[in-house]
Amino acid sequence: SQCPWGAAKGAAMSCSLADVMSEQLAKELQLEEEEESAAFPERAAVAEGPFVTGENIDTSSDLMLAQMLQMEFDREYDAQLRREEKKFNGDSKVSISFENYRKVHPFDSDSSEDEVDWQDTRHDPYRADKPTTTPKKGFIGKGKDITTKHDEVVCGRKNTARMENFAPEFQVGDGIGMDLKLSNQVFNALKQHAYSEERRSARLHEKKEHSTAEKAVDPKTRLLLYKMVNSGMLETITGCISTGKESVVFHAYGGNTNEEDKVIPPECAIKVFKTTLNEFKNRDKYIKDDYRFKDRFSKLNPRKIIRMWAEKEMHNLTRMQNAGIPCPQVVILKKHVLVMSFIGQDQAPAPKLKDVKLSSEDMKKAYYQVLHMMQQLYKECNLVHADLSEYNMLWHEGKVVWLIDVSQSVEPTHPHGLEFLFRDCRNVSQFFQKGGVTEALNERELFNAVSNLNITADNEVDFQAEIEALEKMNEDHVQKHGKKVSAFPGDGDPPVCGE
Ligand code: ADP
Ligand code: MN
DSSP states (O other), X not given: OOSTTOOOOSOOOOOOHXXXXXXXXXXXXXXXXXXXXXXXXXXXXXXXXXXXXTTTSOTTOHHHXXXXXXXXXXXXXXXXXXXXXXXXXXXXXXXXXXXXXXXXXXXXXXXXXXXXXXXXXXXXXXSOOOOOXXXXXXXXXXXXXXXXXXXXXXXXXXXXXXXXXXXTTSOOXXXXXXXXXXXXXXXXXXXXXXXXXXXXXXXXXXXXXXXXXXXXXXXXXXXXXXXXXXXXXXXXXXXXXXXXXSEEEEEEEEOOOSOTTOOOOSEEEEEEEOXXXXXXXXXXXXXXXXXXXXXXXXXXXXXXXXXXXXXXXHHHHHXXXXXXXXXXXXXXXXXXXXXXXXXXXXXXXXXXXXXXXXXXXXXXXXXXXXXXXXXXXXXXXXXXXXXXXXXXXXXXXXXXXXXXXXXXXXXXXSTTHHHHHHHHHHHHHHHHHHTTOTTOOOHHHHHHHHHOOOOOOSSHHHHHHHHHHHHHHHHHHHHHHSSOOOOSXXXXXXOOOOO
């Protein structure tokens, strides 16, 4: 009744042959998939159910379907090849390898055919193309043929043309092509409808973004995850552990690799960095000023920047691993997807420090662990966590604090590195002091204990001022000498760590 075109009177549901066919195809595919249940086993449905199910697979995307089928085919082809190889070689001492004929090579060819660089796209991909300008014919005439805006026919045509200005989602049909003339009344009703549609659509989109992992797991990401399962590296992706602003984390059971020396942990966490543009903006001060990424940041390409976050997390975790700090172990990095070992057991992640109720004994233990880790992080890894709080520390096996979420971690010589460290210290200090640890240093003492900087100011304002002065000194030094040499006492050159 809201639609100004009026309700269609008992129009039979029209359905093209193509629709029927594709629906049938989709059903067949789903059936097949259920039978094999190889790549995304539905049987593994646990409490939440597996993350990638038949329904979840976006069968509306033909390209995606085709790619998935191709991968499935390749895998089967390889299995057959292996059988033939075995048969061919038999017990012979000299064997011939069919290796080169295989289709699936575990993550070798980085299929960059799907790469679309931001700079390369002429048009903003997030904005639909403007509708073609409307033909003005009929509006201006000659001599006695001059028409006014009150001319019914012209006005009607004009209204039809104005429809093109509605939101692109609003299907207006080819009014111009068929020389449709809309009366003002109908036009205004339509306009109202279009506006409310626009608002409704905006609301819908908003909801979608907030409610699910949908945004992070776009078809390309899903394909990437599918590849990991298909290659056998992961056995199952069971479900989503966390949906954050910048990332979505999934749980998976590990599989095998062909590489002899590499062992996939029995349980993995998959951190998918979101490929949306809105969120990473407020983080760019971490990466923009990080000299390790300086050359690369100049080419502002959102896709690459998001990958850089993943890459950064990987490098930082590796440094921490080398220093013996309890943290997830990196399994593999693929574009914006980082696979690491899972902290927790049987799909249940270790609780965050903010969520566990610790005895005063354990609280004290946890505090000293955190103090020690902060020192190790600073001295041995040359890193400041920069988002350290009870949200990013997990209490594992009821006895050890594990550090996670280090994509934003920076070196202490980062232009804001010491400010980040001070913020970390404040979080840690407050958490443990509130938690009843009387031994816990205050934020300033903790800062000095971690950095060895011996800032003497006895109040927060002066302390912060000194921190900023130090940062400035270091920056000036960099400006003058063109290289990063720490201006801090006893801290020499930043150590080269695992990169
Ligand atoms: P975000 O940037 O979204 O905060 P995090 O790295 O902190 O990303 O991950 C979000 C949540 O996912 C964590 O709070 C933790 O509960 C869970 N998580 C992340 N990594 C792991 C892991 N390796 N093992 C277990 N749980 C993890
Ligand atoms: Mn976090």
